[in-house]
Amino acid sequence: MENLLSSYLILCLALTVITAPFLSFLLSLIFKKVAPAIGILSISTSFISSVILFFTVWKKQTYHFAFNWINIGNTKIDIGILLNDLSVIMLMLVSCIALLMHFYSVEYIKTDKLKYRYFAYLSLFCFSMLSLVIADNLFTLYAFWELVGFTSYLLIGFWFTKEKAVRANKKAMIMNRIGDIGFLIGILIILSHFHTLDIDLLFGQSDLFSSSFIKNDAWVSPFGIMPSYWLTIAGYCFFTGAIAKSAQFPLHTWLPDAMQGPTAVSSLIHAATMVAAGVFLLLRIAPLFNDVVLITIAIIGLFTAFMAATIALTQNDIKKVLAFSTISQLGFMMLAVGIKDNSAAIFHLVVHAFLKCLLFLAAGMVIHQLHHLKEEKTLTFDEQNMQNMGGLRKLMPITAVVFLIAACALAGLPFTSGYLSKDAILVSVFEYADINGGLFWLFPLFISITSWLTTFYIFRVVYRVFFGDFRLPKIVSIPLASLNLHDPNKWMIIPSVILSVFCFGFFFAYNPFNLDSSWVYNGFNLQQHNEGLYPILVPLYINVMSFAIIGVTYLIYAKQNIKLNLETSWMYKLSYNQWYFDAFYDVFLIKIVLLKAKAFYWFDRNVIDGFIHFLSELTLSISKIAAWIDIHIIDGLVNGAAALVKQIGIWLRGMQSGKLQHYFIWMLMVVLSFMIYKIVI
Amino acid sequence: MIPLQHFLFIGAALFSLGLFAVITRKNAIQILMGIELMLNASILNMVAFGKYDKIDNTGQMFGLFIIVLAAASVAVALVIIMNLYKRTKNIDPNKANSLNG
Numbered sequence: 001m002e003n004l005l006s007s008y009l010i011l012c013l014a015l016t017v018i019t020a021p022f023l024s025f026l027l028s029l030i031f032k033k034v035a036p037a038i039g040i041l042s043i044s045t046s047f048i049s050s051v052i053l054f055f056t057v058w059k060k061q062t063y064h065f066a067f068n069w070i071n072i073g074n075t076k077i078d079i080g081i082l083l084n085d086l087s088v089i090m091l092m093l094v095s096c097i098a099l100l101m102h103f104y105s106v107e108y109i110k111t112d113k114l115k116y117r118y119f120a121y122l123s124l125f126c127f128s129m130l131s132l133v134i135a136d137n138l139f140t141l142y143a144f145w146e147l148v149g150f151t152s153y154l155l156i157g158f159w160f161t162k163e164k165a166v167r168a169n170k171k172a173m174i175m176n177r178i179g180d181i182g183f184l185i186g187i188l189i190i191l192s193h194f195h196t197l198d199i200d201l202l203f204g205q206s207d208l209f210s211s212s213f214i215k216n217d218a219w220v221s222p223f224g225i226m227p228s229y230w231l232t233i234a235g236y237c238f239f240t241g242a243i244a245k246s247a248q249f250p251l252h253t254w255l256p257d258a259m260q261g262p263t264a265v266s267s268l269i270h271a272a273t274m275v276a277a278g279v280f281l282l283l284r285i286a287p288l289f290n291d292v293v294l295i296t297i298a299i300i301g302l303f304t305a306f307m308a309a310t311i312a313l314t315q316n317d318i319k320k321v322l323a324f325s326t327i328s329q330l331g332f333m334m335l336a337v338g339i340k341d342n343s344a345a346i347f348h349l350v351v352h353a354f355l356k357c358l359l360f361l362a363a364g365m366v367i368h369q370l371h372h373l374k375e376e377k378t379l380t381f382d383e384q385n386m387q388n389m390g391g392l393r394k395l396m397p398i399t400a401v402v403f404l405i406a407a408c409a410l411a412g413l414p415f416t417s418g419y420l421s422k423d424a425i426l427v428s429v430f431e432y433a434d435i436n437g438g439l440f441w442l443f444p445l446f447i448s449i450t451s452w453l454t455t456f457y458i459f460r461v462v463y464r465v466f467f468g469d470f471r472l473p474k475i476v477s478i479p480l481a482s483l484n485l486h487d488p489n490k491w492m493i494i495p496s497v498i499l500s501v502f503c504f505g506f507f508f509a510y511n512p513f514n515l516d517s518s519w520v521y522n523g524f525n526l527q528q529h530n531e532g533l534y535p536i537l538v539p540l541y542i543n544v545m546s547f548a549i550i551g552v553t554y555l556i557y558a559k560q561n562i563k564l565n566l567e568t569s570w571m572y573k574l575s576y577n578q579w580y581f582d583a584f585y586d587v588f589l590i591k592i593v594l595l596k597a598k599a600f601y602w603f604d605r606n607v608i609d610g611f612i613h614f615l616s617e618l619t620l621s622i623s624k625i626a627a628w629i630d631i632h633i634i635d636g637l638v639n640g641a642a643a644l645v646k647q648i649g650i651w652l653r654g655m656q657s658g659k660l661q662h663y664f665i666w667m668l669m670v671v672l673s674f675m676i677y678k679i680v681i
Numbered sequence: 682m683i684p685l686q687h688f689l690f691i692g693a694a695l696f697s698l699g700l701f702a703v704i705t706r707k708n709a710i711q712i713l714m715g716i717e718l719m720l721n722a723s724i725l726n727m728v729a730f731g732k733y734d735k736i737d738n739t740g741q742m743f744g745l746f747i748i749v750l751a752a753a754s755v756a757v758a759l760v761i762i763m764n765l766y767k768r769t770k771n772i773d774p775n776k777a778n779s780l781n782g
Contacts, residue, residue, distance in 0.1 A: 658778025
């Protein structure tokens with residue numbers, strides 16, 4: 001009895017988690033003045049419920065509630081809630097970061113006229129993301145996946161008067177559509193093969209999926225047989241969806257552009273939560289992937305991580321650096337999924353969410369304060385360009401400290417959370433290469449390089465923004481003293497300080513040097529790491545090198561003792577222009593699409609429209625002829641008959657002269673004619 | 682013995698004269714007189730043909746009937762003419778044409 005009650009309570013709590021933001025979305029649009037308060041209240045409710053759920057479900061029991069929704073023939077689609085370890089940790093992560101972000105946004109968006117709309121969108125996003133996390137079947141997951149994409153579209157284009165923002169949200173939308181097609185096809189393959197989309201049924205305890213097997217090139221499930229390549233295709237389809245959502249090569253170009261949105265949005269959606277949805281999807285359906293798909297995932301993840309890290313080296317826009325860093329770190333997670341170390345992927349997802357969110361918050365604080373300065377003094381400079389910054393640690397000390405903490409975590413230095421999660425992935429990669437051998441040693445090679453590049457680019461940002469001399473006074477030629485630049489107020493400081501706590505390794509493990517003492521990692525760990533040398537050696541050699549790189553970066557960017565003249569080299573250009581992906585897409589895809597569109601436009605205008613116009617002209621002429629016939633012949637006949645009758649009538653009327661003797665004559669004539677007729681016949 | 686043809690000739694002549702009078706006169710009384718002439722012509726024919734029926738004398742009987750009917754119809758006709766005169770101060774039937782088409 002008690003068990004029943006508690007499961008009922010859990011259902012109520014789970015519904016509260018998702019209903020509160022949705023109500024907030026509706027209420028924010030009605031009560032515009034108090035929209036921030038409504039948003040904060042609702043997301044706090046969600047957060048508290050998530051925490052309770054977390055402590056009820058985590059490592060104890062899986063709850064699955066499903067209600068019949070759609071019946072099509074024998075196929076049933078349920079709507080329901082699946083609460084397992086993965087969902088509850090994501091729930092807590094999303095609601096926690098969203099809560100902090102709401103606080104931060106109060107200050108960040110204070111002066112905007114459409115503030116209420118911002119909070120409404122934010123609530124809608126929280127609703128869809130939280131629902132996505134606890135959706136129990138692929139169909140509802142897909143629906144919320146789309147909704148998440150849509151709210152992302154709304155928020156990227158929040159400043160819709162900016163041409164760039166509008167282009168960026170269009171781009172994000174289109175790029176995500178490509179992935180969504182893949183996702184949908186994958187869903188349909190699963191549906192046709194297993195007659196259900198329920199994640200718990202497919203991959204959970206009853207494990208419908210493992211009851212299917214490959215035999216003689218045929219994929220046999222309890223419901224039917226398919227050629228075995230459909231399993232690979234399904235894996236690729238789902239992976240395509242994840243590629244688009246998590247901004248992996250080759251669909252990654254939307255994420256840097258998405259930085260046109262408000263920084264708080266970039267932080268919440270495009271760094272911490274939404275982009276993790278792709279990884280989340282892969283983790284949800286991980287058993288589906290066969291070896292071919294897994295190796296593809298690993299390669300794409302590795303390539304993306306490496307490529308994005310090299311791009312981040314040379315970007316001058318602070319948010320662009322962070323955007324490419326996000327892409328790179330998502331590549332790490334993909335790689336972890338690809339080498340079947342799902343626990344490391346989840347761990348890194350959680351850790352990265354906190355630290356990247358914090359990096360964006362700190363960057364946002366710098367941008368926010370510079371923007372204020374710009375409006376106050378009516379100056380013209382780019383507040384996101386790092387060339388206008390420098391030496392800010394003296395002016396904005398708290399911002400500098402939290403940014404530095406997050407940067408250390410991103411670089412994976414000891415005592416930080418990044419040390420645990422990143423090295424978890426690195427160790428797994430080394431073990432993976434060790435088992436497979438041969439060309440697989442490229443994985444650890446490149447992932448190590450990427451790891452060092454990460455250290456380099458993030459400390460480049462640290463030194464260029466917070467160390468050295470403040471370059472802005474020289475650029476706009478105003479003395480430093482008159483620039484009143486300081487830390488923002490508590491609305492922004494408090495969330496970032498709270499987040500910086502989560503960037504320490506102690507939060508995730510009792511012993512910040514031992515991966516196996518981390519509760520998140522252990523929560524999902526399926527296979528223990530070997531007691532080999534890798535868990536000791538890999539972090540050591542990565543971190544020794546990282547410290548060296550930090551020193552070199554300090555000399556290059558803070559002290560400027562070493563001058564690098566790489567601006568003209570092809571490597572610099574390749575990196576600065578983001579490997580020419582946008583240019584490539586412009587030339588080879590967009591141009592072609594536009595040309596095609598123009599051709600079709602011409603065809604439409606001249607051939608289709610011409611034909612239609614010809615038809616209309618033809619119809620017009622035919623109807624003119626018909627009208628003439630109608631007027632002159634048909635009407636003529638009718639009118640002629642009428643006229644004839646009229647004439648006859650007039651003529652006959654003339655006989656009725658009213659003169660008595662005329663009638664006599666008529667009578668006489670009639671009688672006579674009868675007589676003559678009788679006589680003649 | 683007067684032959685039958687003579688009666689018929691006189692009857693025809695009388696009928697024609699009566700018809701002529703009915704068609705041409707401008708006076709309702711004269712038209713009435715023309716009608717009387719035509720009636721009389723028919724009576725003459727009846728009586729003339731009556732010689733072929735010496736047993737029942739149908740011709741004579743019809744003649745008498747026609748005389749009585751003619752007297753009655755003249756009475757009616759005169760009343761109509763008087764009414765006409767009262768309304769139009771005129772007995773020209775061609776003037777009484779208010780019902781023309």
